[in-house]
Amino acid sequence: MNELNLLPLIGIVIVVFGFALRFNPLLVVCVAGLVTGWAVDLEFLTLIETFGEKFMNSRQLASFLLILPVIALLERYGLQQRAQSWVASIKSATTARILSMYFIVRECSAALGLLSLAGQAQTVRPLLAPMALGAATNLHGELPKPVKDMISAHAAACDNIAVFFGEDIFIAFGAVLLMDAFLKENGIDGIEPLHIGLWAIPTAIAALIVHLFRLARLEAKISHEIAKHTNKSTILNAGLS
Structure with missing residues (x-):
């Protein structure tokens, strides 16, 4: 040996x-x-x-890594502030409308396999969240930190949920191919990636309806949280005086 x-x-x-x-x-x-x-x-x-x-x-991976410093430079020179001030100038813009539009576009693009078209680092943090915050500030004035955190969390959730339910429609997506291979290895024949993609469409539509309903209630929730924070501040100031 x-x-x-x-x-x-x-x-x-x-x-x-x-x-x-x-x-x-x-x-x-x-x-x-x-x-x-x-x-x-x-x-x-x-x-x-x-x-x-x-x-x-692996040069594609290297080009992907270049996105992070580019986004950092854009943020350093005021990308978030520009996005926030631009949305604040649009009177009809609301937080729910911006997030709903992004959710629809993101889920449809994910269904076409365009997963890198947007994302948390390159879109949500520098653009979507500031735009949503700008619309809320335009309607309600200066926002308390808990409300800012809630809006930012909704912006991040829009991207995650839209991609999660939209990507399964794309038949060349890795998870779809993995499910197809798993079914065939366990003796379940007659299932093709196209079938998995078609059956993912009702789930994606259901996710779209549910999340748009949640976003439709977001404006009322923002107003409620701001009112609660204002009342708490008023009571605290009255107690101190």
Whole structure:
């Protein structure tokens, strides 16, 4: 029996110690890859070629990571404030209408497979939440923090719920293919991804109706919370005086 060679696992050790010592992550991973290639007797040119091939195959991930610093720069130069002030200038805009419109668009786009069209980091935080807050501020004036938190939570929930129920309609979505494979592995034939996508449509419609109903009640809930906060502040100020 051949002796087990544990030397190629040295790359894992380098990654663990490199991250523990807070070295540059990119440098740590590159060194770990080079050392692992040396441990398995990989030629230098072949190793460099492998690095280039893996980078090209995962370049889409690198482009996705670029979104985060771009959004951070936009926020630093006032993206949220611009969105909030723009919505505040529209007299007919309300929090419920903005969130309802976003929910419909997000669920329909998810059903078409356009999951990266929007999201929490690139849309909800810098645009949707400030727009919803701007509409509420335009109607009710300065908002207390609990109300701001509630509106921001509803904005985040719109994205999550719309994507969750809309993506199953897209037959090339990973979860749909996983369900199809699971059914076939367990001897359940006659089910295709198209069938799963079609049966997801009634659920998506039900989710749309239920959530739009919840958003229709949001304006009254905002008014109630503001009134409650105002009464509490009045009683507190009266007690202090």
